[in-house]
Amino acid sequence: MPSRLARKNRFVLGIFLAVATLVAGCNKLPSDGPLTREIIExxxxxxxxxxxxxxxISQALMSDGERGFGPVVAPASAGLPQNRIAVGDVLGVRILEAGTNGPFAGGGGLGHADFPKVLVESDGTISLPYVGTIRALGRKPRDIEQDIVERLAGSAIEPQAVVGVVxxxxxxxxxxxxxxxxxxLPLTLRPTRLAEVIAAAGGSRYPAYDTRVTLxxxxxxxxxxLMEVMESPSHNxxxxxxxxxxxAHEPRSFTINGAVGRGGVFPFETARMTLLDALGRAxxxxxxxxxPKGVFVFRFEPVAKLKRLGVPNLARFENDPRGVxxxxxxxxxxxxxRFFAQSFYVQSGDAIYVSNSETVQTQKLLTLFDLSIGTGASLVGAGADIAGAL
Incomplete structure (x- = not known):
C-alpha cells in the first residue's frame, strides 16, 4: 500500500500534468486572421x-487601370452632331419677297410667310405652299433655301428663304x-461633352461618388x-x-481589418482612393x-489582367465568372x-487585411502561460492541503 508521502506526490504530479496539458493544447491561439507566413505558405x-x-507590378497596375470610355469614344468625329436634315426633323421656314403683288406680299412693299413647324416626312420630303414638294433628307438647310428660291422665281418677286432645324x-x-x-436631349452643332449632357438632364439623384456613368x-x-467624369478632362x-x-446608383465601399486602429466597412466618398488613404481611414x-511586412489586399481580378501582369498558371480560373x-x-x-501604396487604387469590394506580428502571438502564449502557472500554483497549493489531510 502506497505511503502517505507517495500519494501526496502523485496528486501534485497530476495537477502539474493537467496544467501542462492545458498549455500544450493551445497550439492555435485566438487571432483575427492568418499571419504573414501562413498566407505565403x-x-x-x-x-x-x-x-x-x-x-x-506597381507601374503595370497604374497603366492597366479602369479603361473607362476609351474603347467607346474612338473615333470620335464620325458621329458628331451634323447640320444635315433627317426624317422626323422639324424645320422652321420663312419666305420673304419684295413688292406688293407677289403671293407673300404684305404692307410696306415687303411680304413674308412663316412656316414654324414643317415636318420631314418618312419619305424624306417637305411640302410648302406655292413651292410644292422638296427633298430634304440628307441635305443642309442652305440647300433647301436655294431650292425654295428657285421654285418661286416665276411667281414671287425677288424671293428669299431662311430654313432652320427647330x-x-x-x-x-x-x-x-x-x-x-x-x-x-437635343444636341446643338457646338461640340458637347458628357458632363454637360448629364447636367442638362438634371444631374444624378445620388452623390457623384456613388454614381456610375455608362456610355x-x-x-x-x-x-x-461620375466624380472622375467631372474632375478629369480625359474622362469627359x-x-x-x-x-x-x-x-446608376452604385454605393462603393471597402473592408479593412486586422492590426489597424479601427477596422470596419468604409464608404469611398471620393472618386478614387489609394491604399495609403484607406489605411489612414482605418x-x-x-x-x-x-x-508591417504583411499588408494584403484581397480581390477578384480578370484573367486577362493578370496575364498582362505576367502571372502564369491561370487555366483553372478561365471559366470562373468571379475572376481570379x-x-x-x-x-x-x-x-x-509607401510610394506603391500611394499609387495602388482600392476598388469597391476590396478586403484589406493587416497581419499581426509573430511577437503578438508569442505575447499571447506567454500571457496564457503566466495565467496557467498562476492557476496551477493555486491548484498545487490546494492539492497539497488536500494531500496533507489524507
Whole structure:
C-alpha cells in the first residue's frame, strides 16, 4: 500500500500534468486572421494568386487601370452632331419677297410667310405652299433655301428663304437611369461633352461618388464613376448623336481589418482612393500589433489582367465568372512601398487585411502561460492541503 508521502506526490504530479496539458493544447491561439507566413505558405496550394508588390507590378497596375470610355469614344468625329436634315426633323421656314403683288406680299412693299413647324416626312420630303414638294433628307438647310428660291422665281418677286432645324430627330442623346430628368436631349452643332449632357438632364439623384456613368455607343460600352467624369478632362468625352448615357446608383465601399486602429466597412466618398488613404481611414497600422511586412489586399481580378501582369498558371480560373482570387502583398517596412501604396487604387469590394506580428502571438502564449502557472500554483497549493489531510 502506497505511503502517505507517495500519494501526496502523485496528486501534485497530476495537477502539474493537467496544467501542462492545458498549455500544450493551445497550439492555435485566438487571432483575427492568418499571419504573414501562413498566407505565403497557403499560396503554394494554388487556390489563389499571391502577388508581391514591386516597381514593375506597381507601374503595370497604374497603366492597366479602369479603361473607362476609351474603347467607346474612338473615333470620335464620325458621329458628331451634323447640320444635315433627317426624317422626323422639324424645320422652321420663312419666305420673304419684295413688292406688293407677289403671293407673300404684305404692307410696306415687303411680304413674308412663316412656316414654324414643317415636318420631314418618312419619305424624306417637305411640302410648302406655292413651292410644292422638296427633298430634304440628307441635305443642309442652305440647300433647301436655294431650292425654295428657285421654285418661286416665276411667281414671287425677288424671293428669299431662311430654313432652320427647330427640332432634330437625329442629333439627340438619351439619358436614362438615375438622372434628375431622364429622356432624350437635343444636341446643338457646338461640340458637347458628357458632363454637360448629364447636367442638362438634371444631374444624378445620388452623390457623384456613388454614381456610375455608362456610355453606350454602337453596341460598345464603357463606364466610370461620375466624380472622375467631372474632375478629369480625359474622362469627359464628346458625345455623339445616338449615344445613350445611363446613370446608376452604385454605393462603393471597402473592408479593412486586422492590426489597424479601427477596422470596419468604409464608404469611398471620393472618386478614387489609394491604399495609403484607406489605411489612414482605418487609423493606420497598429504600432503594438501590426506586421508591417504583411499588408494584403484581397480581390477578384480578370484573367486577362493578370496575364498582362505576367502571372502564369491561370487555366483553372478561365471559366470562373468571379475572376481570379488575388492577394496583393505590400511590405510597408520598405520606404519605397509607401510610394506603391500611394499609387495602388482600392476598388469597391476590396478586403484589406493587416497581419499581426509573430511577437503578438508569442505575447499571447506567454500571457496564457503566466495565467496557467498562476492557476496551477493555486491548484498545487490546494492539492497539497488536500494531500496533507489524507
Amino acid at each position: 497557403e499560396s503554394a496550394t494554388g487556390d489563389f494568386v499571391l502577388i508581391s508588390m514591386t516597381d514593375a 427640332e432634330s430627330a437625329s442629333n439627340i442623346v438619351t439619358v436614362a437611369g438615375d438622372a434628375g430628368r431622364p429622356g432624350p 453606350v455607343r454602337d453596341g460598345r460600352r464603357g463606364s466610370l464613376n 468625352p464628346l458625345v455623339q448623336r445616338g449615344d445613350m448615357v445611363v446613370l 487609423g493606420g497600422l497598429s504600432d503594438m500589433r501590426a506586421d 482570387p488575388t492577394v496583393y502583398m505590400i511590405d510597408m517596412q520598405q520606404v519605397r512601398s
